[in-house]
Amino acid sequence: GGCKPTEPTYTTDLPISTPEAEGVSSAAILQFVDALDQGENEIHSFVIVRHGKIISEGWWNPYGKDLRHTMFSVSKSFTSTGVGLAIAENKLALTDKVASFFPESIPDTLSAYMKEMTVEDLLKMSTGMDTDPLFQAMGSTGDWPKIFLSTPIQHEPGTVFKYNNMATFMLSAIVQKATGEKLFDFLKPRLFEPLGITNVTWDERPAGFTLGAIGLRIASNDMAKFGQLLLQKGKWNGKQLIPESWIAAASAAQIDSSDPENTNPNESNDWAQGYGYQFWKSRHNSYRADGLGGQFILVLPEKDAVVVLTASSVITQDELNVVWDNLLPALQPEPLPEDKAALDKLTARVASLAVSKTTSVQPDAALLARIAGKKITCAQNELGITALRVDLQQADARIAFERDSVRSEITAGPDTWKLSDTQFNTLNAAPRTGQTQPIKMAATYTWVDATTLKVSARFVEEAISSEVWLFQFKDNGTVQVDVKPEPAGMPFGRPVVYCKGRLSSPAEFLACYFYAYWVSQRRRRAKNV
Structure with a gap:
C-alpha cells in the first residue's frame, strides 16, 4: 500500500498489472481515455505506470505498440x-x-x-x-x-x-x-x-x-521505462544507472520559466513552474520530458506514477489538463477491489481507438468505370510529379505517382489504415538520397461524396500529421487534386498543392499545374520544439 516507490526486478518489458491492484479504478481510466479521445487534440498513445507496473496502455490506429x-x-x-x-x-x-x-x-x-x-x-x-x-x-x-x-x-x-x-x-x-x-x-x-x-x-x-x-x-513503452528509471532515482534492477543526485538536480526548478507571452495564469500553466536541466517542472510537484505536439513523459513522485503521452496536439496545455482533471484524482494510496466489468469496458474502448474514423458514401459507379486504368499526366510543377494513377479495382486503393522515372505507390485501406513500408518520407518530395531503411507509412481512403476521394497518408515514425490528397472528379472531365496537412493546425505543415486536370482523351486525365504554398501556422505556444 501507500505511495512509496517500488523497485521491482525488470526483464525487457515493464510488468503488467490491473488498475485496481495498483490503486486506480478502471472506470476513472476509461473517463481519462474518453477525455483524450473526445478533446480537440489528436492523441496517438498513452501508457500509465503505477508502482512500477503498466496498468493501462493504448494506441490510436495507425500508431502501434511496436512503432x-x-x-x-x-x-x-x-x-x-x-x-x-x-x-x-x-x-x-x-x-x-x-x-x-x-x-x-x-x-x-x-x-x-x-x-x-x-x-x-x-x-x-x-x-x-x-x-x-x-x-x-x-x-x-x-x-x-x-x-x-x-x-x-x-x-x-x-x-x-x-x-x-x-x-x-x-x-x-x-x-x-x-x-x-x-x-x-x-x-x-x-x-x-x-x-x-x-x-x-x-x-x-x-x-x-x-x-x-x-x-x-x-516507442511509448520505452518512454515509460525511462520515466520509471527517473522515478526510481536512477536505479534499475539494483544497479544505479544514473546518479540520484543528477536526477534530483535535473528535475528541480533551476530557473524561472515564466513567459510574458503565455497568457495562462501561472497556477494553471505547466510551462511556468520552473525549468531544470532539460526537464520542465509541472504542477502537482511533478516534472516532465516535453516535446512539440504533446509528447510527454510525466513523472509524479508523490503518486509513484509515470504517464506517457504521444500526440499531434495543437494546444498542449489542454492535453496535460486531461491528466490533472481525470487521472490524478484517481491515483489512490491503497489497492481497490477488483472490478472486472469496468476493466472489460476499458479494454474494449482502448481496442477501438483510431486517430480518424471515416465512413465512405457510395461512389459514383460511372465515375469508377471512367477512371479505371486512367493516367493523370502532369505538366511541370514544383513537386516534380509527372503522373498520377488511381486504382480502385480492389478493396484497397492504390495511388501511384511518378517523378520522371521514379514510381512510388501508396496502398490505402477503405476507411481503415493500411501500414506498409516505403522509401520516401513525404508524398511531396522524392525519396531521400541514401535512404536504406524502409519507412513506415499508413494510409486510408474515404469517399467524402460520390465524386470526391480523400486519401490520407501518415509517416507514423517520421511525422505527427497526415498528408491528405483530395481528388475531386468534375462532371466536365476535370480532376482537381488538393494536397494539405492534417490536422491543419499542426506546425511544420507540408506544402499545400492544387492540381487541376482535364480529361483530354478517353485514356487519360491531363493535370495541368501544381501550385504550392506554405500554410501559415499559428499555435498558442510557439517556443517549444
Missing part, C-alpha cells in the same frame, strides 16, 4: 542524461566553459559573455541569447558550433530563461568532445541497453554529432 514515435524535444531530457553520466565519469563539469570544447570553431571575435558561458547555462536554457541559432543552422551543413559561438548574447548567461534548441545541440556536441563518442553511442550501453531499449533511432547532423535537441524516435 517508434518522433519525440521532438523529449530528446532534450535524454541529452541531459548523457551530460549527467559524462559528469559522473569525470569527463566534464557543470562549470566548464562552452567555448573550451571547440578550439577549432572559435570565431574571430568571441564575446565576453560567450567566454563565460558554462555547461550549466546550456542545461538551464539560460544562454542569454534572444534568438535561437538553430533555425539559422538548420539550412547549413557547415560548422554548427561556430554558428552558436558567433551568435550575439544580450543577457548575462545564467540569468534569463529563453528556450534555445541550439543550446541542447551544443550539449550533445560537448558530450562527444569530452567522451570521444557520439551522444547516442555513449548512451547505448549506459542507458538504452540496460533498459532493454533497442527500437530507437536518433538523427545526426552532417558533421556527425547526435542532434540532441530533437530527432529521437522511440
Whole structure:
C-alpha cells in the first residue's frame, strides 16, 4: 500500500498489472481515455505506470505498440542524461566553459559573455541569447558550433530563461568532445541497453554529432521505462544507472520559466513552474520530458506514477489538463477491489481507438468505370510529379505517382489504415538520397461524396500529421487534386498543392499545374520544439 516507490526486478518489458491492484479504478481510466479521445487534440498513445507496473496502455490506429514515435524535444531530457553520466565519469563539469570544447570553431571575435558561458547555462536554457541559432543552422551543413559561438548574447548567461534548441545541440556536441563518442553511442550501453531499449533511432547532423535537441524516435513503452528509471532515482534492477543526485538536480526548478507571452495564469500553466536541466517542472510537484505536439513523459513522485503521452496536439496545455482533471484524482494510496466489468469496458474502448474514423458514401459507379486504368499526366510543377494513377479495382486503393522515372505507390485501406513500408518520407518530395531503411507509412481512403476521394497518408515514425490528397472528379472531365496537412493546425505543415486536370482523351486525365504554398501556422505556444 501507500505511495512509496517500488523497485521491482525488470526483464525487457515493464510488468503488467490491473488498475485496481495498483490503486486506480478502471472506470476513472476509461473517463481519462474518453477525455483524450473526445478533446480537440489528436492523441496517438498513452501508457500509465503505477508502482512500477503498466496498468493501462493504448494506441490510436495507425500508431502501434511496436512503432517508434518522433519525440521532438523529449530528446532534450535524454541529452541531459548523457551530460549527467559524462559528469559522473569525470569527463566534464557543470562549470566548464562552452567555448573550451571547440578550439577549432572559435570565431574571430568571441564575446565576453560567450567566454563565460558554462555547461550549466546550456542545461538551464539560460544562454542569454534572444534568438535561437538553430533555425539559422538548420539550412547549413557547415560548422554548427561556430554558428552558436558567433551568435550575439544580450543577457548575462545564467540569468534569463529563453528556450534555445541550439543550446541542447551544443550539449550533445560537448558530450562527444569530452567522451570521444557520439551522444547516442555513449548512451547505448549506459542507458538504452540496460533498459532493454533497442527500437530507437536518433538523427545526426552532417558533421556527425547526435542532434540532441530533437530527432529521437522511440516507442511509448520505452518512454515509460525511462520515466520509471527517473522515478526510481536512477536505479534499475539494483544497479544505479544514473546518479540520484543528477536526477534530483535535473528535475528541480533551476530557473524561472515564466513567459510574458503565455497568457495562462501561472497556477494553471505547466510551462511556468520552473525549468531544470532539460526537464520542465509541472504542477502537482511533478516534472516532465516535453516535446512539440504533446509528447510527454510525466513523472509524479508523490503518486509513484509515470504517464506517457504521444500526440499531434495543437494546444498542449489542454492535453496535460486531461491528466490533472481525470487521472490524478484517481491515483489512490491503497489497492481497490477488483472490478472486472469496468476493466472489460476499458479494454474494449482502448481496442477501438483510431486517430480518424471515416465512413465512405457510395461512389459514383460511372465515375469508377471512367477512371479505371486512367493516367493523370502532369505538366511541370514544383513537386516534380509527372503522373498520377488511381486504382480502385480492389478493396484497397492504390495511388501511384511518378517523378520522371521514379514510381512510388501508396496502398490505402477503405476507411481503415493500411501500414506498409516505403522509401520516401513525404508524398511531396522524392525519396531521400541514401535512404536504406524502409519507412513506415499508413494510409486510408474515404469517399467524402460520390465524386470526391480523400486519401490520407501518415509517416507514423517520421511525422505527427497526415498528408491528405483530395481528388475531386468534375462532371466536365476535370480532376482537381488538393494536397494539405492534417490536422491543419499542426506546425511544420507540408506544402499545400492544387492540381487541376482535364480529361483530354478517353485514356487519360491531363493535370495541368501544381501550385504550392506554405500554410501559415499559428499555435498558442510557439517556443517549444
